[in-house]
Amino acid sequence: MNWLIRYLKPVKGRMLTLLVLLLVTTGLQLVNPQIVQHFIDTASSHGTIISLLWLAGLYLAIAVVNQLATVAVSYLGNDVAWRATNTLREDLVRHTLRLDMDFHNRKSPGEMIERIDGDVTNMSNFFAMFIAEVIGSFVLLTGILIVMFFHNWLIASVMTVFTLASIGVMTWIRDLGVSASQAERQASAQLFGLIEERIAGIEDVQANGNVPYVIRRFHRAMRRVFETGRRAWMLRVIPWNATVALYTLAMTVVLLLGVHLYLTGHATLGTLYLFYQYTQMLNDPIEQLGNQMQEFQKAKSGMRRSIELLSLKSNIVDGDEDGTALPAGPLDVEFRHVDFSYNGDERVLHDIHFRLAPGERLGIVGRTGSGKSSISRLLLRLYNVDSGSIRIGGVDIRTLRLEALYQRVGMVTQDVQLFDGSLRDNLTLFNRQVSDSDILATTDRLGLRTFIDAMPEGLDTHLSAGGASLSAGEAQLFALTRVFLTRPSLVILDEPSSRLDPATEATLQLAVDELLQNCTGMVIAHRLLTLEKVDKIMVLGQGRIVEFGDRAALAAAETSHFAGLLRTSRQEELA
Template sequence: MPKTEKRSMSWLLQYLKPVKGRLALLMVMLLTSTGLQLLNPQIIKRFIDTAASGGVLSNLFQLAGLFLVVAFVNQLITVAVSYLGNDVAWRATNRLRGDLLKHCLRLDMRFHNVKTPGEMIERVDGDVTSISNFFAMFIVQVVGSFVLLAGILGFMFSVNVPIAIVMTVFTLLSILFMVFIRNLGVNSSKNEREASASLFGLIEERIAGIEDVQANGHVPYVMNRFYRTMRVVFQKGRKAWLLRVIPWNTTVILFALAVTAVLLLGVHYYMQGIISIGTLFLIYQYTQMLNDPIEMLGDQVQEFQKAKSGMLRSRELLSLRSEIENGREDQLPEGPLGLEFKQVNFSYNEDKPVLQNINFAIKPGERLGIIGRTGSGKSSLSRVLLRLYNLDSGTIRVGGTDISDLTLPALYRRVGMVTQDVQLFDGTLRDNLTLFNQDVSDQIIKETTDRLGLSHWIESQPAGLDTHLKAGGSSLSAGEAQLFALTRVFLTEPSLVILDEPSSRLDAATESMLQSAIDQLMKQCTGIIIAHRLATLEKVDQIMVLGDGKVLEFGAREELASDPASHYARLLFTGREEELA
C-alpha cells in the first residue's frame, strides 16, 4: 500500500477509536452471521441426501425447521449488522464533519473570500458523506466478505480439492485485479466532487442574490450558467462512473468462467458417483455464495474510490493554515482601552494598496470619528484591527499591547464591532443576542436593554426573548437589526467598540433611539465610529479623514470644525449648504 494511502487510512481510523466498543460488537455479529450463512447450505445438503435415500419423514421436518430457524436468525443479525455499521460510520464521520467545520471557521478571511458558502458545505458534508457511505459498508461488506470467502474456500477443500482450487483461483484473480485498479477512478471522482462543489457554490450565490438577479432581468443568464455547470458535473460524473465500474464488469466475466468450470467438474464427479446429489447442490450453492462477497468487494472498490477522493479533499482542507497566528498574551488592562496605529500598511492584493502609512492614536475613553469616500479604507481599518487580515507592515496596539501578541479570544473579549449587515441565526431572540451562550441570563439581558433604552423593543416582540427569528435577518427591519446588533455587542461589555456605519439605513426616529443607545455604550469604553452622515459624529472627540487609503487629516473635532482650511470643515460646510438647498 502506498505511503499516502497508509497515511490517509491511518488518519481516518483515528475517528473510529471512540467507537471501538461498537466495532467489537459488530465484528462478533459479523462472524456469527457468516457462520450461519455457511451452515444453511450444509442443512440443505443433508436434506437432499436424506430425501434421495428415502430417509425418515420426521428427520426431513427437523432439517426443514432448523433451516428456517437459522435463516430467520441470520436475517435478524443481518439487519442489526447493517444498523450498527451505519451507526458506527456516522458517529465517526460526524466527528470529522465537526473538525472540518471548526477548521473552516478558524481560517482567515482571505480563504473565505475565494470560497463560496455552497462550496464549503459540499466540502464539509458532501465529501464526508462519501467517506461515511464507505465506512458504513466497509466493515459489514468488506470484512464480512473476506470472512465468508475464507469459510467457503476452507470448507470446499474438505469436499473436493480440484473444485476448491478452481474457486480459489477465481477468488484470487478477482481480488488481485480489484487491488491493482483500486485507484483507477480516484482522480476522476475527485474532479467529480470539485464540479459538484462548484455547482453548489453557483446555486448558493445566485439564490442569495435573487433580488438583484430578478430586478435586473438576469434570470436567463443565471440559468445558462447553471446549465453549463450542470453539463460539467454530468461529464465528469460519467467519466468517474465508467472508471469505477470496471472492477464490477471484470468480476462478472471471471465469475461466469468460474461457474462454468465448477459446474462441469461437479456434474462430472456426480456422474462418476464420486459425490452425491446433495454435495453437487452444495458445490453449486457455495459457488453462488462465492459471487456475493466478490460483487460486494467490487462495489466497495467503487465506494473506496469515491471515499478516497473525499479523504484527499478533507485532508487537503485540514492541511490549510490560517495566516493569522495566535499570540500568547491573554490579558489586557481593565477599563476602556487606548488604540494606536503606527505606520500601518495593508492590501487585499499586492498590486493594490488599501491602507498606506496609517498613523494615529486615541486615549482610553475617547471617541474617534472616521469619514471618507467609499473605498477610502474605512472598513478595512476595522478589519485589520480585529485581525481578520494580517498587516503588510506596521503595528496596531490595543491597551498598549501589539494585537499580534494577543490571543484571538483575548482580543475579541474586549473589542466589539457593530457592522452594517447584521447576521442572524435560526433560533430565538435570546439565542441570537447571546450567540447561544447559556451563561447570559434573562436578567442580564433585561438590565442591558434597560440601560440602552431598548427594553420596550424586545417587549414589543410577539414572544419577547422567546420570539423565533429566521436566519438571514428577514424577520427584522433595518432599524431593528441595528438595535439588535448593538445590544448583542453591549452584552459582551467591550472596552473598545467599532461602529461601522451604524445609522446608514435608519429613519430619523430609529436613528435617535440608536444614538441614545450608543451614548450609553460609549460611557464605559473607547469608541470608533465610521460614518457617512456627519451628524453621527457630533459627540466624538477626534476626527480622522481618509482618502485613497491615507490619513488626510487627524485632530480634535472642535479644532478641525473651526479651521476653514480643514477637510472636515469643508465637509461640514458642504453638508450644511445641501441641507439649506
C-alpha cells in the same frame, strides 16, 4: 488507513460487537447449504419424513436468526459510520471557522457545504459498509474456501484462484477512479456554490432581468457535473466488470467439474448442489467487494479533499498572551506605520499612523474605498498587516490570544446577522452566563425593551435565521445590545446608521452614546451627523490619512478637509 483509524478508534467497542455479529452471520451462511445438501441426499435415498421436516425446520430457524443478525449488522455499521464521520464533520467545521478571511473570501457557502457535508457523506456511506461488507466479505470468502477444501480440493483450488484473481484485479485498479471522483465532487461543489450565490442575490437577479443568464450558467454547471460524473462512474465500475468476467469463467469450470464428478459417481446430487451453492455464494462477497471498491474510490476522493482542507493553515496566528495582559478600563489604540493589502498586489492602506487615547472617540470619514472598513478589520485581526504594527492598551495585538482580543473589543456593522434560535440566544449569542435581568436592563437603556415586551413570548420568542421580521433600526439595536452585554473596552461602529431614516438614526445615536460612555470608540460613518460627539476626526483618501485631529479644531478651520465635508453636508440637507 491511519487517517481512517483515527476516526474509527473512538467507536472500537461498537466495531468489536459488529465483528462478533459478522462471525455469527458468516457461520450461519456456511451452515445452511450443508443442511440443504443433507436434505437433498436424504430425499434421494428415500429418508424418513421426520428427518426431512427436522432439516427444513432447522434451515428455517437458521435463516430467521441470520436475517435478524444481518439487520443488527446493518444498524451497527451505519451507527459506527455516522459517529465517526460526524466527528470528522465537527473537525472540518471547527477548522474552517478558524481559517482567515482570505480563505472565506475565496470560498462560497455552497461550496463549503459540499466540502463539509457532501464529501463526508460519501465517506460515511463507505464506512457504514466497510465492516459489514468488506470485512464480512473476506471472512465469508475464507470460510467458503476452507469448507470447500474439505469436500473437493480441485474445485476448491479453482475457486481460490478465482478469488485471488478478483481481489488482485480490484487491488491493482482500486485508485482508477479516485481522481475522476475528486473532479466530480469539485464540479458538484461549484454547482452548489452557484445556486447559493444566485439565491442570495435573488432580488438583483429578478430586478435586472438576469434569470436567463443565471439559467445558462446553471446549465453549464450541470453539464460539468454530468460529464465529470459519467467519467468517474465509468472508471469506478471497471473493477466490478472485471470480477463479473472472472466469476463467469469460474462458474463454468466449477459446474463442468461438478457434473463430471456426479456422472462418475464421485459426488452425490446434494454435493453437486453444494458445489453450485458455494460458488454462487462466492460471487456475492466478490460482488460486494466490487461495489465497495466504487464506494472506496468516492470515499477516498472525499478523504483527500477533507485532508486537503484540514491541512490548510490560517494566516492569522494566535498569540500567546491572555487577556490579563491588557489593562482594565478603556483601551488606547495606536497604529504604527501600517501598510495593508488584501491580495498582496494592490495596497489598500498606506503608512497609517495615529494614536487614540483611552476613552476617546474617533470618527473616520472618507469616500467609498478609502480604507475605512479595512482599519476596523485589522483591529479585530481578521487580516494581518503587511508592515507596521497595531497596539491596543499598549500591547501588540499579534501577541494577544484572539479570544482575549474579542473579549475586550466589540464591533457593530451595518449588516446584522440573526440566527435560528430564541430572542435571548440572538442577543447573547448563545452565552448562557448572561442573566435575563442583565439583558432586560441593557435593552431598556438602549431603547429595545418595548420591542421585547411586544413579542408574544418575550425573550423566549423564536427568531428565524436572517431576521426578516426585524426593521433595520431594530436590527442595529440588536447589534448594539450584543456588544453592550460583553462590556467591551473598545467599540468599533462601522456605518451602523447608513440605512436608517433620520428619526430612527436619532434613537440609535442615543443608544450609541450610552454604549460609548465607558469605553474607547471608533465610528466609521458617511453621515456626519453621527460624528457630532466624537473627540477626533480622521479623514482618509485613497488609503492614506489626509487629516487627523480634534473635531472642534478641524471643524473651525475653514481650510480643513473636514470643514469642507461639513459644508457639503449642510448644503445637501438644505437641498
